[in-house]
Each structure stands twice: as structure tokens, then as C-alpha cells.
Amino acid sequence: MAKKERVLVLGNQACVEGAIYAGMRFYAGYPITPSTEVAEGCARELPKIGGRFIQMEDEIGSIAAVIGASVAGLKSMTATSGPGYSLMVENIGYAYMTETPCVIVNVQRGGPSTGLPTKVSQSDTMQAQWGPHGDYTAITVAPSTILETVTETIRAFNLAERFRTPVTVLLDEVMGHSRQIISLPEPGEIEIFNRVKPTVSPEEYLPFEITENYVTPMPAYGEGYRYVITGLTHDQKGFTTNKPEEIAPKLHKLRHKIIDYKDEITKLRAEMMDDAEIAFISYGSVSRAALQATDIARKVGVKVGCLQLQTIWPFPDKEIAEICGGCRKVIVGELNMGQIVNYVRSALPGDIEVVPLQRYDGEILTPMQLIEKLEEVL
Amino acid sequence: MATAVKEKQKSNVVLDYLRPGKAMPTVWCAGCGHGIVMNGIIRAIDKTGLSKDEIVMASGIGCSSRMPIYLDFNALHTTHGRSLAFATGVKFARPELKVMVVTGDGDALAIGGNHFIHACRRNIDITCILLNNYIYGMTGGQGSPTTPSQAFSTTTPYDNAEKHFEPTKLAIAAGASYVARTTVYHAPQMEKLILNGLLHRGFSLIEVISNCHTYFGRLNRQGDAVKMINDFKERSVPIARAKSMSAEELEGKIVTGLLHKKETTEFCDVYQSVVDRVQKGM
Known part of the structure; x- marks a missing residue:
């Protein structure tokens, strides 16, 4: 090749x-x-x-x-x-x-x-x-x-x-x-998903049908399926509704089509987490500094790992608990005043200490700042 | 007698275009002018020979914006004021579709004013029907950008200190290439102006003055629907006659007809020629 x-x-x-x-x-x-x-x-x-x-x-x-x-x-x-x-x-x-x-x-x-x-x-x-x-x-x-x-x-x-x-x-x-x-991915290297189109006739088609997995096939305009798209709460036909028995199922659909299939959505990158006693939890550019800090600390024998959230929402609480279950402490690094740290706290058992590390002065968190925090909590 | 009525209904072209399964009546008050406009739009569309599948009807929020829900086209009932921006996305993505926007004076000119002038400026091939009844009907009679100075509304209970927009002048200045005005009294003219707007390649605006006797009429002592529509008739002046009238003579009048038409390039066409050129490596 x-x-x-x-x-x-x-x-x-x-x-x-x-x-x-x-x-x-x-x-x-x-x-x-x-x-x-x-x-x-x-x-x-x-x-x-x-x-x-x-x-x-x-x-x-x-x-x-x-x-x-x-x-x-x-x-x-x-x-x-x-x-x-x-x-x-x-x-x-x-x-x-x-x-x-x-x-x-x-x-x-x-x-x-x-x-x-x-x-x-x-x-x-x-x-x-x-x-x-x-x-x-x-x-x-x-x-x-x-x-x-x-x-x-x-x-x-x-x-x-x-x-x-x-x-x-x-x-x-x-x-x-x-x-x-x-190196950019070659054509065909990564699978591409396209929206599912309806297979039923336009007469049988329900544009907002509550299907088994909650996701309704979606035609394009001009393909013969004429229906109403509205931001008002609607029934399965797409017509606006004020009926309690139609409102709740619609909102249930919006939530459960995502959270019931969270396993398909959640993606994390765990580095050196197997025997980690302390973990850095981060996302975005902070994860690059966290990975470098992990490398440096590992070289001097500190059992630290790095967990990057590639999916932030829906929040991967179950996976964080699994991966960090063996840790004593986790350090949550964010470039804000603490937006995911409480989600991490509620995902973990109370005996794992959650330590925030926040920077909100327009600068990045550096690997050295992460190491300083690590030394502080060792 | 009942059979005769049924026979007459069968021959009514309008019934062919109502959305199957949608319960009637509409949200519009009895006597509201918006029903006359819906009728005119259907009759114009029927004359174009376009299939229902080819037509997208977008709208925003307000009384007039409910129209796409009742009609058997691809309906996009969007957020307040944004319908022209949504419609721009539809048209640009699929230029072969006929895209229409139904909007009101508050929807198009207040919250949607920016989208309105830029859709005109691009001269994108969208037919925009603006139902102007000088007031916010759905929320119960508040002042809009077309509420005349000194007119009453629930938010101008003593006087209206603001000046009003003339949507057609705004559209012409912003670059729309087909601009017309009519009223709900002038049903045949309305149908013709909408039909020609649909056939025009570029941005077309057809402003239709409509009656909100429930709020504007009541708050300004203009009487019931019939009285208001009669008043539109009496105050209307065809554009040909208006040209020889002075500003003073035109005060309070409604100038009707095709006000502006310009042959110029259309946005999607020009973009497609750019795509063709780029793909040929020129």
C-alpha cells in the first residue's frame, strides 16, 4: 500500500x-x-x-x-x-x-x-x-x-x-x-452514515412516527412526501397539538432517542488508566497538555492516567465511573470556572476526590500547571 | 339543493389543495382576509401547472404564517421572522423547487426585517406573499412596523408615536426584482399578481392588504370585515392612475398593481455558473 x-x-x-x-x-x-x-x-x-x-x-x-x-x-x-x-x-x-x-x-x-x-x-x-x-x-x-x-x-x-x-x-x-x-483519511476508510429514508408510500408515511428506536425515516423535500415541519409541539403526523397524550410522547422521543442509545454516542480516550491512582479528566485542547503531563509524571514513577472526553454530551458518567473506579483522585482540567467538574463529581463514588483545575484568563492550561496540581494532591 | 352545493364544491379547485387529514376550521377569525389570500394563492399555483411536490411553502410565526399547515405542499412552519432565511437554505440547496414564503407585517418587517432586506438584495428566486393587516393578530392586537402613526393598538393605547414602513418601497430599495401590492378586495388582481410573481425568476414580493377587524378594526373603529374590505376598495388607486397624482392626493391611498419589475440575474443561477466555472478549472 x-x-x-x-x-x-x-x-x-x-x-x-x-x-x-x-x-x-x-x-x-x-x-x-x-x-x-x-x-x-x-x-x-x-x-x-x-x-x-x-x-x-x-x-x-x-x-x-x-x-x-x-x-x-x-x-x-x-x-x-x-x-x-x-x-x-x-x-x-x-x-x-x-x-x-x-x-x-x-x-x-x-x-x-x-x-x-x-x-x-x-x-x-x-x-x-x-x-x-x-x-x-x-x-x-x-x-x-x-x-x-x-x-x-x-x-x-x-x-x-x-x-x-x-x-x-x-x-x-x-x-x-x-x-x-x-494524513487525511482515504475514501472508504471511515464509514459514513446517511439518514434513513422512508420505504412506505406517502399515504402511509408518518413524518414524526414514534418508531421502535424513536428515529423516524426522513425524506427530502420534493420526493413525494408532503408534510408539515413545525417548531410547535406536534403529533406523529406533524400537526400542532395541545393534547397531553401527544405532548409527553414527543418530548419522551427527543430524549430517549439519544439517552437509550448512549453507547453508540459515547467515546472516550483513556491513556495509561489501567493502574492509574490519579487521573486527569479533560477535553479539547486541555487534553493535549494532560497527555504530556501524564507522560512526564509516569517517567518519574507517578501512577497517573489521562482520560479525554471525546463525547461531552450526553455526559459519559457511567464510563467515567468504570474507567476511574480504581483511582484515589481525579483532576478535572477546564478552561472555564468549572462546567463539567460537578458532572464528574456526581458520576464518581464519594471516596474518589475530585480536584478542579480551572483557568479562565484567556490562556491555555500548560503541562507544567497540571503537574503542579498533581504534586499538590499526591 | 344539497346535491347542487356538493357538485359546486367538487368543482372548486381550492379543495384539491387543502392538506388531507388536517382538521378545519383554520385559526383565522370569521371574516379574516387571510382566507381570501389563501384562496388567491391556490388559484395562482393551480395556473402554473406545478405539481404539489415541487412546491415548498415556508412561514414564520403569526396568523398568516399558519397557512402552510393547511395546504398540501411541503410545509416549513419556522420561527418568528426567520422564514426567508430557512427558505433561502431550501432554495439554494434544491433550486429546482418552487419556494414560497407566507409572512405577516410583524414577522417580515420587525423581527424578520434583516432577513427580508437581504433576501431582496440577493434576488433569490423566492415568492414572498406579505399579508399586511397593520397589527399583531395572534398575540392580540399589538402595534407592528406597518401600524400607521396615530393608530391605536394594545401597545399604542393613546397614540402611535412611531412611523410606519412601506414594505414595497423597502423591497424595491433592497433589490427585489418583482414588487406588487393589492388588497383582499381585489381577488382577481391578487391571483394575477401572485401568478406573475411565481413565474418571475428572482425575488418577488406581493404585499396584500388584509383586514384584521378583530383587533385593528375594533381598536380603530373601522367596523366589521365587510366595512373594512369596502374601505380598501375605496382607498385603492391603480398604479397607472397614481403616477399622475400628487403626494397630497395619494395621502391615505393604497396604490395597487405591479409597482416594480426588473430583469436581472438571480442568486442561485449565478452561483451555479460559478460552480460550473470552478469545476472546469477556469
């Missing part, structure tokens, strides 16, 4: 490569630092493969166009940063309610408000789950390397199509603006 070509890729460009590999053919977005290279990459690459790029008038319009393109049959994506994500949450909620597959990339910067446009942060982690109002269960993935940015973006599309739901890819300024030499 010929040796794979090695290329130097920017994080935001890696996201574009992953999306196109996954079959993304529609991008709508609005410029915002530090995500803009995703839009620029799509503007450049999509016409070459017959795809479509549009710069909308704002982020609200961007996610609206993305949802419109998805119901018309194209795999669609947008990318933004915190302030733009805040504008998008209205229609991300619409995508949850209408069960429309799409991918939203959030290259995080410091907040709240316009915050720190050029500085790194992980302070939108909670927003990725709880952005829109109402009850629903979110899926969020978070890569920590440039190659993972390719593969996790592909996974985000697969999950969106499999579960008919919006999926957020959480990057951050460091992830988006780092470069690494990687």
Missing part, C-alpha cells in the same frame, strides 16, 4: 476536510473570530465538488439556512464562536424540535458577551447542552488534535444523520488555530 500523503493542516481547515469527507454539501455562516477559516475553507472547497456556500446576514439566518438545506436533503453545517452560537440557539432549538440533522461547530473564545475574540476558552461547554430553551438531549463532541478534528467532525455528521438531531462540535481557539502534520 502506498504511503499516505502527509499534509500540514490548520485546525479549522481540518474541520472542513472532515465535513466534506462526511458528505457535507451545504454551508451557511457568518464571519466570526476564531472560526472564520471554516467558512473560508467551505467557500473555497464546496464549489469544486458541486456543493453550496452562502454567507448569510447573521448567525440566526445561517442556522436557519442550514436547517432549510437539510430538510431539502443536503448534509449541512455552520461554524461560529460563542456570540454567534448565542444567536443560533433559537433555531438550534427548532432543529431539536423538528429533528433535523445538522452540525454546528463552535470554535470557543472567551465570554460572556463579545468577550475575548482571539483568546482560548472552554466556557461554552454547558451552552452546547443547554443553549436553547426547553427539554431535549444534546449531542456534543470535542476533538483534541488536528487529526481528531477531522474524525470527530465526521463522527458529528454520522451522529446527526443517525439520530436526526443537531450535533455540536466544540473546538476552541487553540484547536482552531493550531497546525499539525497529519
Whole structure:
């Protein structure tokens, strides 16, 4: 087999490569630092493969166009940063309610408000789950390397199509603006999932049917299945409803189509965890520092391991408890004031001490800071 | 007698386009002008010869925005003000579909104002029917961007200090290539203007003045539906005649007809030519 070509890729460009590999053919977005290279990459690459790029008038319009393109049959994506994500949450909620597959990339910067446009942060982690109002269960993935940015973006599309739901890819300024030499996946190397289409006749088709696995086959506009898509709570036919016996099953569907299939969604990377007494738990760019800190500490005989959450939502509580069950202590490193640390706390038995390590000054957590914290708790 | 009524209903083209399984009546009050507009839209669509599968009808939030739910097309009932942005995504993804937007004065011009002007600017091939009844009906009669100065609403209980938008002027200035206005009194004209809007390649806006006697009419002592629609008739001036009238003479009048038409390139067509060029390596 010929040796794979090695290329130097920017994080935001890696996201574009992953999306196109996954079959993304529609991008709508609005410029915002530090995500803009995703839009620029799509503007450049999509016409070459017959795809479509549009710069909308704002982020609200961007996610609206993305949802419109998805119901018309194209795999669609947008990318933004915190302030733009805040504008998008209205229609991300619409995508949850209408069960429309799409991918939203959030290259995080410091907040709240316009915050720190050029500085790194992980302070939108909670927003990725709880952005829109109402009850629903979110899926969020978070890569920590440039190659993972390719593969996790592909996974985000697969999950969106499999579960008919919006999926957020959480990057951050460091992830988006780092470069690494990687080999891109060859065609066919990674499996691609496409939404299931109905096999019944239009007369028999129920557009929001509560099926055995809760996911309803989804036709594209123009394929003969004319139905109503509405953000109002609807029955299985898609018609608006105020009936208690129809409202609860709809919300039950939105939640259980995700949490009952959590095993298909959860993905973690455990390094040197087998005999670890202390674990670093982290995600995104912090995981790179945590891995290096683990390497350094292991060289001097400290039994430490590194656990990276590639799926953040739904929160992998069961898996964290399994993997960290033998630890005395875990150190949760985040670039925020503590957004997952309490989820980790409630996932673990009370005799495992959970130690937060937080940085929220616009800078990264360095391997040395993680080692200092490790020395403190040894 | 009953048989004759049934026979007449059978021949009514409108019935062919109502969504099967959708319980009636509509949310609209008895006498609401929106039903007349729905009728006009159906009759126009029927004349285009397009199949129901080819038509996407998007809308936002408000009384008028309920329309796609009642009609047997691909319906996209979206969030408040955003329908044109959703419709842009549908049209750009699948340019072979005929995309329509049904919107109201609050939906299109207040919360959706930005999407409205940019859809006009792109000249994307969407037919937008704006049902202007000068008020927010669904929430119970609040002032909208088209509520005239000094008119009453539940949020302008003493006076309206604001000035109003003229949607057609806004659309023309923003770049829409087909702009027309009519009222629910002028049913045949409405059907013709909508049909020509559907046949036009580019962004078309058809503003239809509609009666909300329940709120606007009651709060401004304009009487019932019949009285309000009669008033539209009396205040209307065809564009040909309006051209020779002074600004003072046109005060309070509703200028009807095709106000603006321009042959120019359409967004999806231009983008496709870019794709073709890029793929040929030019």
C-alpha cells in the first residue's frame, strides 16, 4: 500500500476536510473570530465538488439556512464562536424540535458577551447542552488534535444523520488555530452514515412516527412526501397539538432517542488508566497538555492516567465511573470556572476526590500547571 | 339543493389543495382576509401547472404564517421572522423547487426585517406573499412596523408615536426584482399578481392588504370585515392612475398593481455558473 500523503493542516481547515469527507454539501455562516477559516475553507472547497456556500446576514439566518438545506436533503453545517452560537440557539432549538440533522461547530473564545475574540476558552461547554430553551438531549463532541478534528467532525455528521438531531462540535481557539502534520483519511476508510429514508408510500408515511428506536425515516423535500415541519409541539403526523397524550410522547422521543442509545454516542480516550491512582479528566485542547503531563509524571514513577472526553454530551458518567473506579483522585482540567467538574463529581463514588483545575484568563492550561496540581494532591 | 352545493364544491379547485387529514376550521377569525389570500394563492399555483411536490411553502410565526399547515405542499412552519432565511437554505440547496414564503407585517418587517432586506438584495428566486393587516393578530392586537402613526393598538393605547414602513418601497430599495401590492378586495388582481410573481425568476414580493377587524378594526373603529374590505376598495388607486397624482392626493391611498419589475440575474443561477466555472478549472 502506498504511503499516505502527509499534509500540514490548520485546525479549522481540518474541520472542513472532515465535513466534506462526511458528505457535507451545504454551508451557511457568518464571519466570526476564531472560526472564520471554516467558512473560508467551505467557500473555497464546496464549489469544486458541486456543493453550496452562502454567507448569510447573521448567525440566526445561517442556522436557519442550514436547517432549510437539510430538510431539502443536503448534509449541512455552520461554524461560529460563542456570540454567534448565542444567536443560533433559537433555531438550534427548532432543529431539536423538528429533528433535523445538522452540525454546528463552535470554535470557543472567551465570554460572556463579545468577550475575548482571539483568546482560548472552554466556557461554552454547558451552552452546547443547554443553549436553547426547553427539554431535549444534546449531542456534543470535542476533538483534541488536528487529526481528531477531522474524525470527530465526521463522527458529528454520522451522529446527526443517525439520530436526526443537531450535533455540536466544540473546538476552541487553540484547536482552531493550531497546525499539525497529519494524513487525511482515504475514501472508504471511515464509514459514513446517511439518514434513513422512508420505504412506505406517502399515504402511509408518518413524518414524526414514534418508531421502535424513536428515529423516524426522513425524506427530502420534493420526493413525494408532503408534510408539515413545525417548531410547535406536534403529533406523529406533524400537526400542532395541545393534547397531553401527544405532548409527553414527543418530548419522551427527543430524549430517549439519544439517552437509550448512549453507547453508540459515547467515546472516550483513556491513556495509561489501567493502574492509574490519579487521573486527569479533560477535553479539547486541555487534553493535549494532560497527555504530556501524564507522560512526564509516569517517567518519574507517578501512577497517573489521562482520560479525554471525546463525547461531552450526553455526559459519559457511567464510563467515567468504570474507567476511574480504581483511582484515589481525579483532576478535572477546564478552561472555564468549572462546567463539567460537578458532572464528574456526581458520576464518581464519594471516596474518589475530585480536584478542579480551572483557568479562565484567556490562556491555555500548560503541562507544567497540571503537574503542579498533581504534586499538590499526591 | 344539497346535491347542487356538493357538485359546486367538487368543482372548486381550492379543495384539491387543502392538506388531507388536517382538521378545519383554520385559526383565522370569521371574516379574516387571510382566507381570501389563501384562496388567491391556490388559484395562482393551480395556473402554473406545478405539481404539489415541487412546491415548498415556508412561514414564520403569526396568523398568516399558519397557512402552510393547511395546504398540501411541503410545509416549513419556522420561527418568528426567520422564514426567508430557512427558505433561502431550501432554495439554494434544491433550486429546482418552487419556494414560497407566507409572512405577516410583524414577522417580515420587525423581527424578520434583516432577513427580508437581504433576501431582496440577493434576488433569490423566492415568492414572498406579505399579508399586511397593520397589527399583531395572534398575540392580540399589538402595534407592528406597518401600524400607521396615530393608530391605536394594545401597545399604542393613546397614540402611535412611531412611523410606519412601506414594505414595497423597502423591497424595491433592497433589490427585489418583482414588487406588487393589492388588497383582499381585489381577488382577481391578487391571483394575477401572485401568478406573475411565481413565474418571475428572482425575488418577488406581493404585499396584500388584509383586514384584521378583530383587533385593528375594533381598536380603530373601522367596523366589521365587510366595512373594512369596502374601505380598501375605496382607498385603492391603480398604479397607472397614481403616477399622475400628487403626494397630497395619494395621502391615505393604497396604490395597487405591479409597482416594480426588473430583469436581472438571480442568486442561485449565478452561483451555479460559478460552480460550473470552478469545476472546469477556469
